[in-house]
């Protein structure tokens with residue numbers, strides 16, 4: 591496959607299906623890594639007014655903290671004398687050509703096909719993230735399912751960074767096997783564990799449960815931390831619980847993109863608890879196949 595340094599092994603496919611996450615070491619060629627770095631910098635620092643959804647989660651943390659909500663943090667973060675920001679964009683592909691090329695034309699769609707065993711792969715959306723040096727915010731443990739308007743098992747996020755990401759700079763953490771728990775968890779505010787509906791930031795959905803306090807009881811869960819090098823792609827199932835720590839480093843940004851793909855069994859399903867996605871323009875109804883310009887087919891057998 592052009593642009594991949596190597597193919598995906600059967601062992602990697604098995605690991606993804608069994609544990610809900612797999613780190614594909616060194617799969618992306620340097621050309622894609624360079625495009626990723628450029629696209630992320632453009633989207634965050636030149637196109638911020640254009641992107642459909644932008645969050646300054648450091649600002650959110652301050653607002654929630656000011657309102658007496660328990661924002662995730664620690665003494666190490668509190669002791670940092672400078673402050674970087676934790677920034678997030680949703681839908682970067684709609685404004686940035688480089689992110690769009692990665693989303694639609696890179697070998698990522700092939701990887702999704704391989705891991706799902708799907709005959710068709712659709713692109714759903716992206717989340718772009720930057721934890722600037724000295725950003726003290728955690729990414730609270732969450733699943734992706736309640737943020738999407740999809741139903742089906744073949745939905746994944748592919749997380750990748752053009753930077754060397756260590757535990758110090760906010761490596762991703764995953765609760766292995768949690769994609770099989772069969773619970774539909776509520777979305778949260780990312781920097782705090784409180785569900786969005788409890789904060790008045792989303793509609794209540796009684797089919798969803800609040801997440802357990804994983805951060806406070808880490809020993810009770812099978813948590814794997816995946817550090818990452820440029821060229822690595824970490825793929826997780828959309829029902830898998832995941833999160834990350836702060837970027838404690840003072841000289842290294844932790845830039846990342848998470849591209850979302852869907853396979854054969856996926857249909858549209860509106861989740862009223864999901865935060866607004868103004869760039870989602872389509873006429874799909876619950877139960878429809880998702881093929882349309884908004885969620886284009888990017889791989890077909």
Ligand SMILES: O=C(O)CCC(=O)C(=O)O
Nearest residue numbers: 719729747749834846848
């Ligand atoms: O990069 C992060 O801190 C969070 C990423 C994430 O939640 C995702 O890839 O779905």
